[in-house]
Amino acid sequence: MDVSQLPGFYAIAAADPGRLAVIDTDGTETSYGELLARVNQVSHGLRARGLRTGDVVAGVLPNGIDAIVMIMATGQIGLYYVPINWHLTASEVAYILADCDAKVVVTGPEQAVPGGEIGTEGLAAGQPTDAPGERTAGAVMWYTSGTTGFPKGVQRRLPGAEPEAIVPLYTWFVGEVVDLRPGAEVHLVTSPMYHSAPCAHAQFALHLGHTVVITPRFDPENILELIERHRVSNAMMVPTMFHRMLRLPEEVRGRYDVSSLRQVIHTAAACPVAVKRQIMDWWGPVLYEYYGSTESTIAFSVKPHDWLARPGTVGRPAPTFEAKIVDEAGMELPPGEPGLIYVKSGLGTFEYRKDPAKTAASMLGEWYSPGDIGFLDKDGYLFLCDRRTDLIVSGGVNIYPAEIEAALLEHPAVADVAVIGVPDDEWGHNVVALVQPAKGVSPGPGLTAELLEHCGPRIARFKHPKVIEYRSELPRTPTGKLSRSKVREAYLSEL
Template sequence: MDVSGLPGFYAIAAADPGRLALIDADGSHTSYGDLLARVNQVSHGLRARGLGTGDVVAGVLPNGIDAVVMLMATGQIGLYHVPVNWHLTASEVAYILDDCDAKVVVTGPGRAVPGAEIGTEGLAEGQPVDAPGERTSGAVMWYTSGTTGFPKGVQRPLPGAEPEAIVPLYAWFLGEVVDLRPGAEVHLVTSPMYHSSPCAHTQFALHLGHTLVLTPKFEPENILELIERHRVSNAMMVPTMFHRMLRLPEDVRAKYDVSSLRQVIHTAAACPVAVKRQIMDWWGPVLYEYYGSTESAIAFAVKPHEWLAKPGTVGRPAPTFEAKIVDEAGMELPPGEPGMIYVKSSTNSFEYRKDPAKTAASMLGEWYSPGDIGFLDADGYLFLCDRRTDLIVSGGVNIYPAEIEAALLEHPAVADVAVIGVPDEEWGHNVVALVQPAEGVVPGPELTAELLEHCGPRIARFKQPKVVEYRSWLPRTPTGKLSRSKVRADYLGPNTSSSL
C-alpha cells in the first residue's frame, strides 16, 4: 500500500494493518496492526494509572518491542518518555528516575529497578485496542551524558496537537536533510535506543511506514548479514562502527550483498576522512551525515555528493537553522576562523529540567552552543575541530585531538586511539596518544617509531604525540563516543581536574 499520503504511524497502522512493522532480535515479526493494538492498550493502561498530559514515564529497556511500544504509546497521549541507559549503575539510574519524577517505570526481565513494571504486559492487560480519546503528542526527554556534573533532562515544550498534525513537518525535515521518504523501506537499528539519534530514527521509521530491524548490540559481521537478509535500505551508525567494519577481513566483507543500502546516516562523533572514503568506496555514495546535539537536534547536514566535494565537512545549516562562529568575547568570526559554534532555530527550543542556570549558561541570547569548536568556510559549510573541553594548548598553540586520532586511525596497526593533553611545566600540555593495537599487533618501540613516521606527512610536527602508550581497550559509550574524560582520569589518576 502507498503510505505517502498518510500522516504517520498511527494512521498507517490503521489503514494497512498487515504491513510489517518490526523484526525483533529473536527473529519474531510484528505487523503495524498488532503493534498499534499494543500501543493503544499501553496508552489506555498509562491513563488508567492516573497519568495525564505532561507527566513522565521512564523505560530502562534494551532494544526490543517493549522499547518501541513505550515510545509510540507515550507519543500519542501527551507524556514525556525518558529512555534510561541500562548500562548505568543502580544509583545512576535511581538519580535519573528521581530527577525526572517518573510516575511509571518499565524495565526488562532480570533488571533490578525498584518499583518498575517488567515489560509492557501489565500496562496492556485488559485494556481496549482502539485509540485513546483526546490524543495529543508527547515528547522524548533524553538525559545528557553528564560528562560535567550530573546528567540533566533535555525537555522540550509539548506540541499541544495530535501526532497527525505535527508528524508531516518532521517527515518533511528528514526528507530534506537525509532523503528519507515514506514507503516500503527497511530501517536497521544498530545502537541502543536510549540514545537520542537511534531512538528518534526508530520513531520516524515507523512514521514513514518503514520496517524496523532491531539488534541488541553492534557486531560488524552480524550487521552485514542483517543488511543482506532483510534488504536494509537505511540505517543510523556512528564512525567507530565504520572503523570496525573496515577491520573485517576482505573475504568476510565480500561475502555480503549491501547493494540495498541507500541511506546510512552517521552522527555522534567526527568521522575521519579516510574512514568515510573507504566506506563509500565499499558501499557507494550512501553516507549522509548530520551534526547537532540532544539539545540542538539536527543543526547541520551534508549529503554524500556534497561531502565528496568538500571532504571533512559536517554540512551547512539544516532547514530552519542559523549558525555563527564566535570568539571568547562573543564576537562573530569570519569564514575560516575557528571558534565556538552557535546555532538557533525557530522550530527548536529546550530547557534543562530543573536547572534554569544550566539552561542560561548554554545560551548566548537566542543562540545555543553544543560546546564544539569549528569554522565555516566561504560557502557556509561547517568543519569541526574538537570539543572545547578536549582542546590541547601546547606552547600557546591550539591542538585538536580529533585530528591526531584521525591520522593514527589510518594506520592498519591501530584498532582504536585516544589523544589527550597532559600537563607540562614548560609547554602547558604535551600530546599523549593512547593506542589500542589491532589484533595480532605487538606493541613496543618499533611500532611507536612506525606510528610517528606515519604521522609525519599527515599532521604538523607540533601536533604529533610526544608520548605513545598502549592499552588493551579504550572506554567508549555504546554508541561509539570516545570518553576522553575517563581516559584522562585513568591516565592522570583519581584527582584529575575536569578542566584538564
C-alpha cells in the same frame, strides 16, 4: 499500499494493519496493526494508572519491541518518555528517576529496578485496543551524559496537538536532511535505543511506513548479514562501526550483498576522512552525515556528493537553522576562523529540567552552543575541530585531538586511539596518544616509531604525540563516542 499521504505511524497502522512493522532481535515479526493494538493498550494502561498530560514515564529497556511500544504509546497521550541507559549503576538510574519525577518505570527482566514494571504486558493487560480519547503528542526527554556533572533532562514544550498534526513537519525535515521518504523501505537499528539518534530514527522509520529491524548490539559481520537478509535500505551508524567493519578480512566483507543500502546516516562523533572514503568505496555514495546535539537536534547536515566535494565537512545548517562562529568574547568570526559554534532553530527551544541556570549558561541570547569548536568556509559549510573541553594548548598553540586520532586511525596497526593533553610545566600541555593495537599486533618501541613516522606526512610535527602508550581497550559509549574525560582522568591518576 501507498503511505506517502498518511500522517505517520498511527494513521498508517490503521489503514494498512498487515504491513510489516518490526523484526525484533529474536526474529519475531510484528505487523503495524499488531503494534498499534499494543501501543493503544499501553496508552490506556498508563492513563489507568493516573498519568495525565505532562507527566513522565521512564524506560530502562534493552533494544526490542517494548522500547518501541513505549515511545509510540507515550507519544499519543501527551507524556514525556525518558529512556535510561541500562548500563548505568543503580544509583545513577535512581538519580535520573528522581530528577525526572517518573510516575511509571518500565524495565526489561535483566534491567529491573525497584518498583518498575517488567515489560509492557502489565500495562497492556485487560486494556482496549482502540485509540485512546483526547490524543495529544508527547515527547522524548533525553538525559545528557553528564560528563561535566550530574546529567540533566533536555525538555521541550509539548505541542498541544494530536500527533497527526505535527508528524508531517518532522518527516518533511528528515526527508530534506537525509532523503528518507515514505514507502516500503527497511530500517536497521544498530545502536542502543536509549540514545537519542537510534531512537529517533526508529520512530522516523515507523512514521514513514518502513519496517524496523532491531539488533540487540553491534557486531560488524552480523550487521552485514542482516543488511543482505532483509534488504536493508537505510540505517543509522557511528564512525566506530565503520572502522570495525573495515577491519573485517576482505573475504568476509565480500561475502555479503549490501547493494540495497541507499541511506546510511552517521552522527555522534567526527568521522575520519579516510574511513568515510573507504566505506563509500565499498558501499557507494550512501553516507549521509549530520551534526548536532541532544539540545540542538540536527543542526547541520551533508549529503554524499556534497561531502565528496568538500571532504571533512559536516555540512551546512539544516532547514530552519542558522549558525555562527564566535570568539571567547562572543564576537562573530569570519569564514575560516575557528571558534565556538552557535546555532539557532525555528523548530523551538529547550530547557534543562529543573535547572534554569544551566539553561541560561548554555545560551547566547537565542543562540545555543553544543560546546564544539569549528569554522565555516566561505560557502557556509561547517568543519569541526574538536570539543572545547578537549582542546589541547601546547606552547600557546591550539591542538585538536580529533585530528591526531584521525591520522593514527589510518594505520592498520591501530584498532582505537584516544589523544589527550597532559599538564606540562614548560609547554602547558603535552600531547599523549593512548593506542589500542589491532588484533595480533604487539605494542612496543618498534610500533611507536612506526606510528610517529606514519604521522609525518599527515599532521604537522608540533601535533605529533610526545608520548604513545598502549591500552588493551579504550572507553567508548555503546554509540561509539570516545570518553576522553574518562581516559584523561584514568591516565592522570596513574602518574
